[in-house]
Amino acid sequence: xxxxxxxxxxxxxxxxxxxxxxxxxxxxxxTAWGEPDLAGAYSEFTxxxxxxxxxxxxxxxxxxxEAREYQQRVLEEADQDDETVAGTQEDVHYDMGTFSLxxxxxxxxxxxxxxxxxxxxxxxxxxxTEAALTRQxxxxxxxxxxxxxxxxxxSLSERCVVWTSTLPPILPGGYxxxxxxxxxxxxxxxxxxxxxxxxxxxxxxxxxxxxxxQWNGTSAGRWEGDTLVVQTAGFHPNAxxxxxxxxxxxxxxxTRVDADTLEYQFQVEDPTTWAEPWGGVYPLTDLDGILFEYxxxxxxxxxxxxxxxQRALEREAAAKVQP
Amino acid sequence: MKALTLLALFxxxxxxxxxxxFPRAADGHPDFSGVWxxxxxxxxxxxxxxxxPGGVPxxxxxxxxxxxxxxxxxxxxxxxxxxxxxxxxNFANRLTADPETNCYLGGVPRSTYMxxxxxxxxxxxxxxxxxxxxxxxxxxxxxxxxxxxxxxxxGWSNAKWEGDTLVVEVTGFNGQTWLDRAGNYASxxxxxxxxxxxxxxxxxxxxxxxxxxxxxxxAWSIRMPLYRIVDDNYRLLxxxxxxxxxxKLYGHxxxxxx
Numbered sequence: 004x005x006x007x008x009x010x011x012x013x014x015x016x017x018x019x020x021x022x023x024x025x026x027x028x029x030x031x032x033x034t035a036w037g038e039p040d041l042a043g044a045y046s047e048f049t050x051x052x053x054x055x056x057x058x059x060x061x062x063x064x065x066x067x068x069e070a071r072e073y074q075q076r077v078l079e080e081a082d083q084d085d086e087t088v089a090g091t092q093e094d095v096h097y098d099m100g101t102f103s104l105x106x107x108x109x110x111x112x113x114x115x116x117x118x119x120x121x122x123x124x125x126x127x128x129x130x131x132t133e134a135a136l137t138r139q140x141x142x143x144x145x146x147x148x149x150x151x152x153x154x155x156x157x158s159l160s161e162r163c164v165v166w167t168s169t170l171p172p173i174l175p176g177g178y179x180x181x182x183x184x185x186x187x188x189x190x191x192x193x194x195x196x197x198x199x200x201x202x203x204x205x206x207x208x209x210x211x212x213x214x215x216x217q218w219n220g221t222s223a224g225r226w227e228g229d230t231l232v233v234q235t236a237g238f239h240p241n242a243x244x245x246x247x248x249x250x251x252x253x254x255x256x257x258t259r260v261d262a263d264t265l266e267y268q269f270q271v272e273d274p275t276t277w278a279e280p281w282g283g284v285y286p287l288t289d290l291d292g293i294l295f296e297y298x299x300x301x302x303x304x305x306x307x308x309x310x311x312x313q314r315a316l317e318r319e320a321a322a323k324v325q326p
Numbered sequence: 327m328k329a330l331t332l333l334a335l336f337x338x339x340x341x342x343x344x345x346x347x348f349p350r351a352a353d354g355h356p357d358f359s360g361v362w363x364x365x366x367x368x369x370x371x372x373x374x375x376x377x378x379p380g381g382v383p384x385x386x387x388x389x390x391x392x393x394x395x396x397x398x399x400x401x402x403x404x405x406x407x408x409x410x411x412x413x414x415x416n417f418a419n420r421l422t423a424d425p426e427t428n429c430y431l432g433g434v435p436r437s438t439y440m441x442x443x444x445x446x447x448x449x450x451x452x453x454x455x456x457x458x459x460x461x462x463x464x465x466x467x468x469x470x471x472x473x474x475x476x477x478x479x480x481g482w483s484n485a486k487w488e489g490d491t492l493v494v495e496v497t498g499f500n501g502q503t504w505l506d507r508a509g510n511y512a513s514x515x516x517x518x519x520x521x522x523x524x525x526x527x528x529x530x531x532x533x534x535x536x537x538x539x540x541x542x543x544x545a546w547s548i549r550m551p552l553y554r555i556v557d558d559n560y561r562l563l564x565x566x567x568x569x570x571x572x573x574k575l576y577g578h579x580x581x582x583x584x
Binding site: 034035036042149151152153154155162163164165183185186187188189190192194199200202204211215217218219221293294295296298299300301306307310311313314317 | 351352353357359428429430431445446447448449450452454456461463465472475476478479480502559561562563564566568569571572575576577579580581
């Protein structure tokens with residue numbers, strides 16, 4: 004696969020950009036009705052991992068030299084992923100390079116961070132509470148030994164219900180880590196490429212007291228200066244994002260940093276799942292293009308193949324038992 | 327006295343004016359942003375039809391076909407003979423063959439008049455429409471000249487203004503969508519031209535012309551109003567129907583009961 008060096012180093016780091024944000028205020032592109040213009044299609048790819056490697060402790064940023072070395076290592080590893088051996092599962096599943104799916108094919112902004120997570124200070128997801136572990140065990144017990152019995156036993160993403168990467172908070176996933184933002188007066192719509200349009204009113208009204216469970220939750224937004232602040236709650240109990248309960252609350256802050264980049268900040272809290280809130284930040288990079296329709300269930304040959312494959316195995320096993 | 331009446335009339339007009347006019351965007355064009363829904367039985371059948379059983383006897387009168395005068399200009403879709411035969415085959419197989427039964431994306435124009443609301447978001451250069459059904463989404467570029475890179479369910483939309491009418495050309499379909507529950511259909515070659523025109527402050531006249539020489543003898547149109555949903559604090563809820571179609575799509579592949 005060809006190596007696509009699209010990681011153009013700019014002189015400013017993200018921190019510097021944030022510090023310059025007030026100076027950049029005047030150039031902040033605005034919609035015809037005067038709100039900050041966040042519309043566009045963006046890549047969520049970033050070289051920083053979600054969680055910081057333990058050995059880095061509380062070191063939040065790489066030096067420029069370390070960042071270059073780290074980038075080279077990550078991209079080389081990603082590049083190796085593209086070389087598949089004929090007849091292996093990797094070869095018939097996704098050749099990550101072919102469909103511009105691997106990390107070295109997507110557009111990214113420079114990011115010196117050692118992890119996406121910034122809170123807590125170790126850059127790692129806090130451990131699950133006892134209550135969350137109990138819920139996780141109960142869910143696993145239902146599936147244990149029945150993982151291939153029927154569609155309900157498969158993951159939500161295999162079922163084309165929701166993808167962990169596109170629910171709020173939006174985090175880069177294995178592939179198709181792109182999103183698009185639309186705006187109209189009083190509304191912002193965010194859609195992860197594989198996800199649903201999240202309709203966010205920006206009139207500053209708080210979330211309604213009574214929320215019906217929704218897979219993507221219900222969102223309420225407001226502008227704080229040039230930053231869009233979105234609060235989301237009311238999740239479907241089965242969404243169980245990273246083992247969270249339906250009581251999870253998500254706060255997202257989206258700010259334009261420059262013509263090419265938005266900064267995406269998020270924080271999640273759910274005391275029944277994590278003892279403390281956690282969150283992070285990463286750049287969204289303008290894709291310079293538009294997203295194509297992701298019709299999931301319409302092309303879900305995988306589900307039928309998974310189930311029929313298992314039925315075939317069961318028939319084979321039964322034939323062996325019977326003389 | 328006459329002057330007084332006139333004055334009163336002026337005063338009435340002055341205060342009522344904002345409600346009497348279709349909202350305008352900052353650029354002066356009509357602003358179609360809002361939540362809208364049709365009130366028709368077009369989702370059952372675009373052509374005129376009388377009431378009929380729904381096809382699942384166990385459901386009785388529930389989900390039976392509601393009657394309608396039709397939304398096709400001139401009543402009948404001008405099918406070629408072999409295409410009409412295909413429509414009738416579709417109708418005969420509608421309980422299993424209609425893509426709606428699988429929770430597949432509705433396509434255009436069908437998504438407009440399915441019995442679910444839609445929400446329009448309009449900026450100066452892009453109109454996006456979120457459809458409640460199957461959480462569908464369209465991006466419509468005003469002044470865009472994009473060509474579809476690949477066929478898709480919702481097609482590829484470019485728009486332009488003709489006075490107060492937003493004219494949207496949609497191409498690049500995959501030919502797998504239907505136009506209603508009666509088996510009416512278009513092929514992948516279809517070109518759909520939608521016209522959104524302000525009708526009154528809370529109504530849009532929606533018109534769609536469908537050209538597809540492989541299926542019809544001539545271009546034809548449907549026309550119906552979109553009604554603004556004016557309820558306080560209304561918001562579009564999810565209609566994520568994928569789980570509802572799993573038994574139909576994969577039930578035969580379940581592990582048999584032991």
